[in-house]
Amino acid sequence: xxxxxxxxxxxxxxxLLFGSRRSKLDLLAVASTYIPDLExxxxxxxxxxxxxxxxxxxxxxxxxxxxxxxxLRLIRQLGEMIAGSSTCSAKTxxxxxxxxxxxxxxxxxxxxxxxxxxxxxxLQKPRDEMHDALAKIPxxxxxxxxxxxxxxxxxxxxx
Numbered sequence: 001x002x003x004x005x006x007x008x009x010x011x012x013x014x015x016l017l018f019g020s021r022r023s024k025l026d027l028l029a030v031a032s033t034y035i036p037d038l039e040x041x042x043x044x045x046x047x048x049x050x051x052x053x054x055x056x057x058x059x060x061x062x063x064x065x066x067x068x069x070x071x072l073r074l075i076r077q078l079g080e081m082i083a084g085s086s087t088c089s090a091k092t093x094x095x096x097x098x099x100x101x102x103x104x105x106x107x108x109x110x111x112x113x114x115x116x117x118x119x120x121x122x123l124q125k126p127r128d129e130m131h132d133a134l135a136k137i138p139x140x141x142x143x144x145x146x147x148x149x150x151x152x153x154x155x156x157x158x159x
Contacts, residue, residue: 006054016044061113072107076100078096078099078137078148079104083100084095099134099137120157
């Protein structure tokens, strides 16, 4: 069951609720209790993009987790690199230190999804306050620290 795609679940639910297996479902006494929930679940799956429906859920979560962990590591390393540099201005070093303290220090790659999402929501205000300063710090991929922080926070919410 871990390797089912959402498309496969959609197909099964479609058949159960509206196809050849519906007559067997109606024979169950508890079916009327569960059918509305199953219909809402089916509609939720149908509303997802085809790309998401085709990826096994476990694989999708593992991919998002891996990317989030990568940003966690990169933001920490960027901050440490700037803090240890004698060529960066004191203001840039302070911004980098605040970035690590604010966005990385209280994070764990092992947080449950709901906790990671809740932490990301609480970090939106500090992110907004620091955005301009973070946008002045370039990253090796040609982006900025602000973009890395944005991606990191979005990955926590988009799980």
